[in-house]
Amino acid sequence: MNKIRNFCIIAHIDHGKSTLADRMLEITGTIEKRKMKDQVLDRMDLERERGITIKLQPVRMDYQGYILNLIDTPGHVDFTYEVSRSLAAVEGAVLLVDATQGIQAQTLANLYLALEQNLTIIPVINKIDLPAANVLKTKNEIIKLLGCQAEEIICASGKTGQGVAEILEAVIERVPEPKIITDNAPLRALIFDSNYDEYRGVVAYVRIFDGQIKKGDKINLLATKAKSEALDVGVFKPDYMSTGKLETGEIGYIVTGFKDVSECRVGDTVSTERGSTSIRQLAEEVEPLRGYNQVKPMVFAGIFPREGNEFQELRESIAKLKLNDASLMYEPEHSEALGLGFRCGFLGLLHLEIFQERLKREYNLDLIVTIPSVAYMVHPVKSRHVVGSRSEFNGVNKKNGDNLIIRSPQKLPDPNEIEKIEEPWVSLDIITPKDFIGAVMNLVQDKRGIYKNTEYIDETRVILHYQLPMAAILTDFYDKIKSASSGYASINYEFIAYRPADVVKMDILVAEDAVEALANIVYRDEAFRRGKEIVEALKEALPKQMFVVKLQASVYGKVIAAERIAAMRKDVTAKLYGGDVSRKRKLLEKQKKGKKKMMASGKGSVEIPGDVFVKLLKR
Ligand code: GDP
Ligand code: MG
Numbered sequence: 001m002n003k004i005r006n007f008c009i010i011a012h013i014d015h016g017k018s019t020l021a022d023r024m025l026e027i028t029g030t031i032e033k034r035k036m037k038d039q040v041l042d043r044m045d046l047e048r049e050r051g052i053t054i055k056l057q058p059v060r061m062d063y064q065g066y067i068l069n070l071i072d073t074p075g076h077v078d079f080t081y082e083v084s085r086s087l088a089a090v091e092g093a094v095l096l097v098d099a100t101q102g103i104q105a106q107t108l109a110n111l112y113l114a115l116e117q118n119l120t121i122i123p124v125i126n127k128i129d130l131p132a133a134n135v136l137k138t139k140n141e142i143i144k145l146l147g148c149q150a151e152e153i154i155c156a157s158g159k160t161g162q163g164v165a166e167i168l169e170a171v172i173e174r175v176p177e178p179k180i181i182t183d184n185a186p187l188r189a190l191i192f193d194s195n196y197d198e199y200r201g202v203v204a205y206v207r208i209f210d211g212q213i214k215k216g217d218k219i220n221l222l223a224t225k226a227k228s229e230a231l232d233v234g235v236f237k238p239d240y241m242s243t244g245k246l247e248t249g250e251i252g253y254i255v256t257g258f259k260d261v262s263e264c265r266v267g268d269t270v271s272t273e274r275g276s277t278s279i280r281q282l283a284e285e286v287e288p289l290r291g292y293n294q295v296k297p298m299v300f301a302g303i304f305p306r307e308g309n310e311f312q313e314l315r316e317s318i319a320k321l322k323l324n325d326a327s328l329m330y331e332p333e334h335s336e337a338l339g340l341g342f343r344c345g346f347l348g349l350l351h352l353e354i355f356q357e358r359l360k361r362e363y364n365l366d367l368i369v370t371i372p373s374v375a376y377m378v379h380p381v382k383s384r385h386v387v388g389s390r391s392e393f394n395g396v397n398k399k400n401g402d403n404l405i406i407r408s409p410q411k412l413p414d415p416n417e418i419e420k421i422e423e424p425w426v427s428l429d430i431i432t433p434k435d436f437i438g439a440v441m442n443l444v445q446d447k448r449g450i451y452k453n454t455e456y457i458d459e460t461r462v463i464l465h466y467q468l469p470m471a472a473i474l475t476d477f478y479d480k481i482k483s484a485s486s487g488y489a490s491i492n493y494e495f496i497a498y499r500p501a502d503v504v505k506m507d508i509l510v511a512e513d514a515v516e517a518l519a520n521i522v523y524r525d526e527a528f529r530r531g532k533e534i535v536e537a538l539k540e541a542l543p544k545q546m547f548v549v550k551l552q553a554s555v556y557g558k559v560i561a562a563e564r565i566a567a568m569r570k571d572v573t574a575k576l577y578g579g580d581v582s583r584k585r586k587l588l589e590k591q592k593k594g595k596k597k598m599m600a601s602g603k604g605s606v607e608i609p610g611d612v613f614v615k616l617l618k619r
Contacts, residue, residue, distance in 0.1 A: 002177035004249040006069045006207070007122075008086045010114060011096035012104035012490060013075030016126045018042055018053055019158035020096060020167075021072045027164055028061035028068070030237065041072040041238060046357055054354055055324070056082040056193060058089075058205060058251050059238040066172050069251040075106050077492055078348035081295050081327040082193075084113050085266060088292065089192045089207035089251060092120040092175030094167060099125050099133035099155075103141045103457060105431050105492035111145070122170050123148060129157040141457055178209075178249030187211035189246075189254070189270040190289045191221075196320040200232070200240070202258040206270060207251050209289060214245040218273040219256065222288040226263035227273075231255040261319045266326040267291035295327045296495055297345025298424065298470055300407040301352055302333055302370035302517065303359070304341030310365060311340045317363035318342060321355070328355060335410065337516040338368060343407055346372075349474060370517040374470045376406045377422040377498045378413065409519040412505045415556065423501035424470040427452075430481065431463050432489035439484040440464065447472035467496065506560075508534055509552040510542070527553075531561035544568035 009017040018039035025031045031040060041057040042048050053074040061068040071086040073079075087093065093114040097103055114121060123142045125135055139153055154170060156163030193205035213219070217230045232255040234242040246252045258264050269288040305314045315332075322328050329345035346352040352372055359365050380402070406412055428449065432440050441451070444466050452465040473493060481489050506527055508518035518538075522530045531553030538551050544565055553561040 104490035185210035422498035436485035
């Protein structure tokens, strides 16, 4: 008899996934009471400080003779890849809906992902302990959405523990047991996540679909063709707990022994060497598991070490972190002003923020992060003049008519070499109470949104469907939607296509020097306003210097906005007691000379704090 059940908890952000998981861990006695804390599966300090889940987290529970493998998932749209990878490792999903909020944008997005994988859905109304809980209304929303029976919906509270045992029982009853195809099948284990552990090295998080693996087995990855030995295997409790083997249907980890972190990729299939089978034979014999779609990064930024000699360290750190952040894309980049670094692609601004914070905390790096932007598609002019010229596009010799994806403002060619620029658009769903439709629509129209249609969830709430330039979401869009709707609206978006955009490159000059990290691409008709915003924001963000600092925004060499930061007056005479006027005068003279020197030295005289870039964008 098969006594394994694998499931995830999915929901909109803050609907109580991690808190519900806490209660499950308690009921099943998985975590000792004294080690229990709120949202215990949010294992990173960063997650706990911000109160959000960033990483999927598997944990194995034993309950009434069953093995229950739970994967807790994040709710924020920037971490959707974590959700979809978790879903591919399980047979069921507990769909939580907060009884005070009802169905929200990520509820739908995550539900659709689960349905694509044909998972069994267990609908749960959560937070029924709250006075504002509206169980009946939420129940009706869920019935309408899933077409399920009212009796299938479980009412629960992750706070009080009410209904939690019932959820576990429903998981045992309703979620199908893992399929076991044949007893002697070769190993096929899906890598759904990975991690670089200081002591264990490269650890793969796997779901065993066929066969079994034991400590000491030779392992082969079918996609990267990497070979190694399973130095250890075990399960998540949620800490690593060695079991020596994993069998069909189980979720656990393999300590891979890989030296090169890039050999271990999520979506790859782990198999073992059987007798004399060569890896080529193995790859023919064993069909790889389906794996995952590659994610499309939406937001790009340059990441550079503040100290040039930390480049190697940065390279290694990013490679290691990539193991635990599968949606990150990166490639080396050279910048005249910032030296060697990486151009990195993210799913959104929050993803970028979290990534740089993790580099700082987990790898102790001091970084400069450039202003993030979307990628643009540039259609070069198809003139004879350009064809065959030796000028370079994006480091590659351009050919006639080749479109280029530009991920950095620096790479934007001269305007006279550009025929057309296109920018990415997304389809945007906004769920909002009817009362706020007007305010929300105004805001989206302001951001160049194109209205498509409206769907009714019930009499009080709607889904507005829009199309919108991705760049609009890279500002304070989310905050503005929240304030336009008194916090009630939620959004979800997905890339649809590139469409024409009238944009220009804007340089930002600090003390007359163009600061490469601050260059950005803006709409031509917004350049003036954006330029003003940025120099004003910089004025607040930059520390005062010993001299006056000019701040300018310029487009194609023409200054369109300017500010200045007054000089700091350091009273060099403060230390001098008494009235020796001539000494005082001498010192002031000296200070004046000092000022001149720093102004003349120009480059690098103004230190720009590493975190102002993301802040600037958020205004
Ligand atoms: P997640 O983002 O879905 O993982 O949500 P969390 O588990 O982090 O919970 C979000 C917030 O809701 C936290 O402040 C929890 O304390 C609170 N919360 C979660 N479940 C309940 C519940 O059943 N009742 C009440 N009153 N609060 C809850
Ligand atoms: Mg959570």
